[in-house]
Amino acid sequence: MTMTESSSTNPAAAGGGAGSAAGTAPAAGGPAPVPVDVMGLAGELAAERSKPEWQTFNLNLNDEQREIRDWAHEFAASVIRPAASEWDEREETPWPVIQEAAKIGLYGMDASINLFIDPSGLLMPLVQEELFWGDAGIGMSLVGTGLASSAVFSNGTPEQWSQWLPRCYGTADDVRVAAFCSSEPGAGSDVSAIRTKATYDEKTDEWVINGQKAWATNGGIADIHVVVATVDPSLGSRGQAAFVVPKSEVRGLEQGTKLRKHGLRASHTADVFFDNVRVPAANVLGGKEKLDARLAKARENNGSASRGNASMATFEMTRHIVGSQAVGIARAAYEFALDYAKDREQFGRPIIDNQGIAFKLADMATEIDAARLLVWRAAFMSAALMRGQQPDYRNGEGSMAKLKASEVAVKATEEAIQILGGNGYTREYPVERMHRDSKIYTIFEGTSEIQRLVISRAISGMRIR
Numbered sequence: 392m393t394m395t396e397s398s399s400t401n402p403a404a405a406g407g408g409a410g411s412a413a414g415t416a417p418a419a420g421g422p423a424p425v426p427v428d429v430m431g432l433a434g435e436l437a438a439e440r441s442k443p444e445w446q447t448f449n450l451n452l453n454d455e456q457r458e459i460r461d462w463a464h465e466f467a468a469s470v471i472r473p474a475a476s477e478w479d480e481r482e483e484t485p486w487p488v489i490q491e492a493a494k495i496g497l498y499g500m501d502a503s504i505n506l507f508i509d510p511s512g513l514l515m516p517l518v519q520e521e522l523f524w525g526d527a528g529i530g531m532s533l534v535g536t537g538l539a540s541s542a543v544f545s546n547g548t549p550e551q552w553s554q555w556l557p558r559c560y561g562t563a564d565d566v567r568v569a570a571f572c573s574s575e576p577g578a579g580s581d582v583s584a585i586r587t588k589a590t591y592d593e594k595t596d597e598w599v600i601n602g603q604k605a606w607a608t609n610g611g612i613a614d615i616h617v618v619v620a621t622v623d624p625s626l627g628s629r630g631q632a633a634f635v636v637p638k639s640e641v642r643g644l645e646q647g648t649k650l651r652k653h654g655l656r657a658s659h660t661a662d663v664f665f666d667n668v669r670v671p672a673a674n675v676l677g678g679k680e681k682l683d684a685r686l687a688k689a690r691e692n693n694g695s696a697s698r699g700n701a702s703m704a705t706f707e708m709t710r711h712i713v714g715s716q717a718v719g720i721a722r723a724a725y726e727f728a729l730d731y732a733k734d735r736e737q738f739g740r741p742i743i744d745n746q747g748i749a750f751k752l753a754d755m756a757t758e759i760d761a762a763r764l765l766v767w768r769a770a771f772m773s774a775a776l777m778r779g780q781q782p783d784y785r786n787g788e789g790s791m792a793k794l795k796a797s798e799v800a801v802k803a804t805e806e807a808i809q810i811l812g813g814n815g816y817t818r819e820y821p822v823e824r825m826h827r828d829s830k831i832y833t834i835f836e837g838t839s840e841i842q843r844l845v846i847s848r849a850i851s852g853m854r855i856r
């Protein structure tokens with residue numbers, strides 16, 4: 392049976408329809424039953440369904456995925472977790488942990504490429520969930536470089552990949568981190584408001600960058616800074632480009648205030664100033680020729696607001712990865728609260744004996760699984776896009792994953808504190824740290840409101856504001 396034949400008939404016919412034709416007595420006066428070869432039909436269907444196109448949806452992880460997830464889990468349990476409280480209190484980048492991760496191949500360019508280029512799309516979210524289950528602050532120190540390296544990867548030329556990606560991570564003996572600088576004091580959710588300016592100096596064939604970046608993860612402690620700047624402010628975000636600025640090779644790049652934060656305190660966040668910073672023309676990601684062509688096209692089309700589905704897909708492609716981090720935090724808090732609720736006794740019995748506590752845990756488990764499933768769906772769509780298939784983000788599925796996972800993390804960690812009572816509120820127990828860490832997920836990489844904006848625009852086709 393061909394796909395066309397099966398889909399042109401009632402899809403249920405192969406099951407109930409065929410069975411009923413073979414097994415039911417004819418209605419009085421109706422046509423005589425047509426004999427149906429049920430076994431033959433089942434065999435044909437089985438052959439049809441064994442084709443690869445029928446096997447694309449699968450929630451069973453394969454051996455390699457399980458092995459890599461377990462490897463990340465082992466590192467999270469034995470290295471990250473024991474160090475979590477110390478680095479949270481120190482509010483410093485945990486270089487020794489990054490070095491250990493680099494030594495076993497969990498931190499570095501090869502690891503990132505390996506996890507990113509995976510036809511299922513699942514490896515990156517699987518590994519990040521485990522790392523952030525270990526601890527979110529340390530987790531962000533391990534994956535923050537990915538913001539810059541994925542900007543190089545998605546916007547750069549193959550030559551730029553070779554030139555800059557290794558420098559983002561350094562080597563196991565000399566680890567480095569990288570920073571992605573987009574946000575500014577006046578441009579957070581509204582990236583079109585970026586004021587940092589890149590001006591081309593024809594005489595020296597260089598870009599000259601001026602401006603201030605805010606809240607940059609690894610800002611100032613990185614060598615490689617990927618900086619989003621406007622080349623033609625009249626074009627809004629279409630007049631922007633990303634530039635690689637290696638701190639060790641330029642003058643005028645200064646770290647500003649290192650921020651003292653509510654959570655993710657083991658991850659360095661700082662303002663970065665660019666004062667007449669000069670970089671070679673070749674440092675614009677994608678190359679100057681391509682940028683000039685893009686700007687010319689944008690000027691031609693100026694006034695038409697639509698940036699199309701492909702543009703939405705670019706942002707949607709990575710949002711679920713941030714969601715997987717939030718799932719890791721939520722799961723860590725849930726697991727801790729579950730164990731605690733079984734152990735802690737009040738009124739002569741474990742507190743989990745009360746529906747008031749048990750139902751909270753049931754809701755937490757359900758919501759965490761729901762969030763993970765949204766993350767996996769978006770991962771699957773992102774991988775399809777990487778394979779060159781048409782973008783199919785019809786309803787903002789990447790945003791849905793990030794939105795749901797973020798809000799689940801905040802709620803689950805708060806409930807975990809409630810379940811631990813007074814202990815939950817102290818720094819002697821990890822759930823208060825997890826709660827502090829979770830909150831950033833409704834803010835960075837697009838706030839919850841911005842995710843809702845993306846989804847509502849996608850589902851309505853209207854320019855909701």
Ligand SMILES: Cc1cc2nc3c(=O)[nH]c(=O)nc-3n(C[C@H](O)[C@H](O)[C@H](O)COP(=O)(O)OP(=O)(O)OC[C@H]3O[C@@H](n4cnc5c(N)ncnc54)[C@H](O)[C@@H]3O)c2cc1C
Binds near residue numbers: 835839
């Ligand atoms: C720990 C940390 C790490 C970060 N790392 C980086 C990094 O590495 N690189 C980088 O470039 N940036 C980074 N950021 C910045 C982060 O991406 C921004 O903080 C975020 O985009 C929100 O921008 P904002 O803070 O200016 O908030 P605003 O944009 O001022 O928003 C304030 C509030 O208004 C709401 N709002 C704004 N516009 C709308 C609207 N149209 N409709 C409805 N509500 C709206 C928002 O949802 C939010 O609730 C980081 C921030 C933090 C705190």
